[in-house]
Amino acid sequence: MTAMNVGAANREALERLCRARPAWTAVRPAREAIGLSGRTLLHAGPPIEWKRMCWPMRGAVRAAALFEGWVRSAEEADALAAAGEITFAPCASHGAVGPMAGIISPETPVLVVEDRVNGTSACSFIADGPWGHQLRFGAHGPETLAGLAWVRDVAAPAFATVLEREGPIDLASLMAQALSMGDEMHMRNAAATGLLARRLAAPLVAAAPNAAELEKILRFVTRDNDQFFLAWSMCAAKAAARAIEDLPGSTVVSTMARNGIEFGIRVAGLGERWFTGPASVVDGLYFPGFTAADANRDTGDSAIMETYGLGGMAMAASPAVQKIVGAKSFADAVQTTRDMGEICVGGNPLFPIAPLGGDGTPTAIDIRKVVQTGIVPRINTAIAHAKASRMIGAGIATPPSGPFVDALVAFGERHPG
Amino acid sequence: MNTTDVMPQEPLRVVNVGLELFARELEAQGVEVVHVDWRPPAGGAEIAALLGRLGD
Amino acid sequence: MPVRATVWRGFYQDSVVLMHVAAEVRALPGVRLAAALMGTPANHELLSSAGLATPDSKNATAADLVLAVDAATDAEAEAALAAAKGFFDERRRARESTGRALPRTLDGALKQMPDANVALISVPGDYAKLEALTALRRGLHVFLFSDNVPVGDEVELKRLALAQQRLCMGPDCGTAYLGGVGLGFANVVPRGRIGCVAAAGTGLQAVASHVATLGEGISHGIGVGGRDLSAEVGGMMTFFALRKLADDPSTDAIVIIAKPPAPEVMPQLDAAIRTITKPVVVCALGAAVPASAPATWVTTLEDAAEAAVAGIRGRAWTPRSFTDAAAVRSRVAAIAAGARPRGALLGLFTGGTLAHEARVILEPLVGPVNIDGAAPGSAHRVIDLGADEFTRGRAHPMIDVAARDSRIREAGAAADVAVLLVDLVLGRGAHPDPGPSLAAAIRDARATAERDGRTLVAIASVVGTDGDPQGLARQIAELRAADVHVLPSSAQAARSAALVLDPRLASRLLSA
Known part of the structure; x- marks a missing residue:
């Protein structure tokens, strides 16, 4: 592997990320869409076994086991998991992404996003239950389970019907538009959520089983949650990133993900191999009544957004x-994006940033540049409570540089001079 | 710059990596300089050698 | 005394900035010692030996800044640390107020300046190769100030440079002139007709300054690094630069300033010079002049400048020992009439080539000259304080003058030191006003010696021009006011020192 080859492989990685045109094509159970079977659960972040999982992830495992009918109580779920009766695997290795705890079970309805340009696809679960009781934060009570069942039985089939009748919904142009409306699509998906709701509203009238459920579905999409679209953002990003999950010779990051204990990356030229370090404590703003002492460490697959050149980039x-994530001024935010530009191969013309004269968002993180500059990707993220199954704030996660250094060393070993 | 130049083309246009003092001295001579806010690579000196080999 | 240290994680500052901060903090009330350093292994040793290491400071990495103080009271120590933070904050505000974002990498800089043609690299040696490789790969000429670069890396860099048809000036290149612009440590000299290829820095500075004094100027001065004519490097950049200058229409004469070339390289150097139709002057300090050389070989930097100027003016030239032999004679006579200095010579140099030249001149006159700072005081010593061993993790002594000043003061108490020989290098990049503190250190050293009943003679030469920011005349006046013998060149200063040590040399040196 000569230096020139690395450069060429990285330019190819950038090209693949930039040419991706993800579209939402289907809603199906994970069993079908991902091929999950038996007692298998996918989780966020790098591989982790039950006994090391953080509380929110364990809570989500309980919810999933109850939802699947494997157990009748949280205690039974714990026992099942502790006995090794549940197989765990990272979403990232199965073409999926899971926000926060990121647990996906076989019967979980997932949205399917496809990129026909690169021939890739990605899945994620659709947000469950009402605010404050979500599986992704570890909730596993009756309300959460009822929410999951309703999504499975009512919302998911309605979305599936819309897609069958209308055809795929283009997410690439929707996201480009949302960026111009102020979303970075990790911490803020307000514009994108609105654009998706606008796209879905009329078709849902015919697709919903009745007026009452129609109203419920529309409230579900448009309720006071600007982040509804995040699962779609993440799927779009994941579909694009899958095009570089095995790209020999490239030092571009193909995955960044956290499981609440560890932060991990994978690199295009190193395939499936993970490089991990401790998940960071998120530097953020907390909702009233909460402090950093209540927070779980950084978690979730949502750093796929930064991998794709959005979010903190x-x-x-x-x-x-x-303001939410602590930029003191607009100049500060511009500096952040410029710093991110220092560690990326190029910009994505699909996402021009107007205040920067239309430069594309910094895309394709090169581990060489991360190591050389000491600048790590900056991840905008929500903060989960460590024990109370809810979101308690938002901020910036600064991942450790160790995994990038380790990955570079491994790359050097694979390509001796 | 083409390779037939006898010497670096004039005017000099300089990228300064390291002591900021040298950027200042060039500016004082009316030379265009971009100063790099350089910091050592993560992982230290051994990693720098690897970066050199894997650079492009 | 309370020792306090703080560590700023991931906060890198260059050695010159750190030197200024440490100096400011040291001047605060109650502060006995202060250090501002990056947490490299070498710097941790420095902190330990200075008694400034704390459990906190020991955790700092090379990417972390350590500020350590030893102050009279806790309150003064805390105040000193707060003042340092204020200093950095002020710098940051000043930078932000320019509204210009600084790139973090060379590639980032090239986005701002796509048509850049030269990279000036002065990062710590461990990282210098990486930056230089990147610059050469991007098609830039490289000025590599950094030292502590292994010779194998130098070979690799220069091979790449030649493949790219670019200059790789250095590593350990202190000075260059490109089209009238001085890079690194550079005296203010006019643009002119004399081109130079120089091993390191102060040799080129000295020749350029002498050329300016003689009314001529420099076309280009290309530094190649002190090892270029070694067997390992094989003169790669010297030969490349010679071809460039031979082809350069603005260059009428060429001066090569070098350490003695490796025997294996000599035939190639000889052959390279033979292809050049312009006058060529070679100053390979310490080398035996070849019997049938195609160039004018000279033995001092001053002679190199004079020979080159004579060359372009088409005049004959012969070397001489002193510009003003009568003045030297009377000066030496005055010293001999007083209390005879008893002991050895101590040369404390900031310029490596100047130190080397002094040794080469002194040894045939006064016997062996040691370059080891730890050698016994009874031996003659000439120490290059700009050598790698003294500059790891700190600024060059031409900028950070404090280290030499304190050694000069120590020399005042050394019973065996009778003659102090120093250089003073002016120009861009150097300390803005080094004369007063050097003069003060010499006064202190002499006072100490005289209190002990000894005579300490101080002899200096100043490399500089009237155009230098420090002002040549003013710096010389500062030294003369401290009763320092200031000679017009480093060679003359060395000869003068030899005369003081051994007046019998007058028959050889002052016969003219």
Whole structure:
């Protein structure tokens, strides 16, 4: 592997990420869409076994086991998991992404996003239950289970019907538009959520089983949750990133993900291999009544957004997020995006940032540049409570540089001079 | 710059990596300089050698 | 005394900035010692030996800044640390107020300046090769100030440079002139007709300054690093630069300033010079002049400048020992009439080539000259304080003058030191006003010696021009006011020192 080859492979990685045009094509059970079978659960972040999982992830495992009918109580779920009766695997290795705890079980309805340009696809679960009781934060009570069942029985079939009748919904142009409306699509999906709701509203009238459920579905999509679209953002990003999950010779990051204990990356030229370090404590703003002492460490597959060049990479495009995540000024946000530009191969013309004269969002993180500059990707993220199954704030996760260094060393070993 | 130049083309246009003092001295001579806010690579000196080999 | 240290994680500052901060903190009330350093292994040793290491400071990595103080009271120590933080904050605000974002990498800089043609690299040696490789791969000429670069890496860099048809000036290149612009440590000299290829820095500075004094100027001065004519490097950049200057229409004469070339390289050097139709002057300090050389070989930097100027003016030239032999004679006579200095010579140099030249001149006159700072005081010593061993993790002594000043003061108490020989290098990049503190250190050293009943003679030469920011005349006046013998060149200063040590040399040196 000569130096020139690395450069060429990385330019190819950038090209694949930039040419991706993800579209939402289907809603199906994970069993079908991902091929999950038996007592298998996918989780966020790098591989982790039950006994090391953080509390929110364990809570989500309980919810999934109850939802699947494997157990009748949380205690039974714990026992099942502890006995090794549940197989765990990272979403990232199965073409999936899971926000926060990121647990996906075989019967979980997942949205399917396909990129026909690169021939890839990705899945994620659709948000469950009402605010404050979500599986992704570890909730596993009756309300959560009722929410999951309703999504499975009512919302998911309605979405599936819309897609069958209308055809795929283009997410690439929707996201490009949302970026110009102030979303960076990790901490803020307000515009994208609105654009998706606008796209879904009329078709849902015919697809919903009745007026009452129609109203419920529309509230589900448009309720006071600007982050509804995040699962779609993440799927779009994952579909694009899957095109570089096995790209020999490239030092571009194909995955960044956290499981609440560890932060991990995979690199295009190193395939499935994970490089991990301790998950960071998120530096953020907390909802009233909560402090950093209540917070779980950084978690979730949502760092796929930064992997794709959005989220923290696109700070300069998102004035509304700048304050939430601690940018002191617009100049600060611009500097962040410029810093991210220092560690990326190039910009994505699909996502021009108007305040930067239309430069594309910094895309294709090169581990060489991360190591050389000491600049790590900046991840905008929600903060989960460590024990109370809810979101308690949002901020910036600064991942450890160790995994990037380790990956570079491994790359050097694979390509001796 | 083409390779037939006898010497670096004039005017000099300089990228300064390291002591900021040298950027200042060039500016004082009316030379265009971009100063790099350099910091050592993560992982230290051994990693720098690897980066050199894997650079492009 | 309370020792306090703080560590700023991931906060890198260059050695010159750190030197200024440490100096500011040291000047605060109650502060006895202060250090501002990056947490490299070498710097941890420095902190330990200075008694400034704390459990906190020991955790700092090379990417972390350590600020350590030893102050009279806790409150003064805390105040000193707070003042340092204020200093950095002020720098940051000043930078932010320019509204210009600084790139973090060379590639980032090239986005701002796509048509850049030269990279000036002065990062710590461990990282220098990486930056230089990147610059050469991007098609830039490289000025590599960094030292502590292994010779194998130098070979690799220069091979790449030649493949790219680019200059790789250095590593350990202190000075260059490209089209009238001085890079690194550079005296203010006019653009002119004399081109130079120089091993390191102060040799080129000295020749350029002498050329300016003689009314001529420099076309290009290309530094190649002190090892270029070694067997390992094989003169790669010297030969490349010679071809460039031979082809350069603005260059009428060429001066080569070098350490003695490796025997294996000599035939190639000889052959390279033979292809050049312009006058060529070679100053390979310490080398035996070849019997049938195609160039004018000279033995001092001053002679190199004079020979080159004579060359372009088409005049004959012969070397001489002193510009003003009568003045030297009377000066030496005055010293001999007083209390005879008894003891050895101590040369404390900031310029490596100047130190080397002094040794080469002194040894045939006064016997062996040791370059080891730890050698016994009874031996003659000439120490290059800009050598790698003294500059790891700190600024060059031409900028950070404090280290030499304190050694000069120590020399005042050394019973065996009778003659102090120093250089003072002016120009861009150097300390803005080094004369007063050097003069003060010499005054202190002499006072100490005289209190002990000894005579300490101080002899200096100043490399500089009237155009230098420090002002040549003013710096010389500062030294003369401290009763320092200031000679017009480093060679003359060395000869003068030899005369003081051994007046019998007058018959050889002052016969003219």
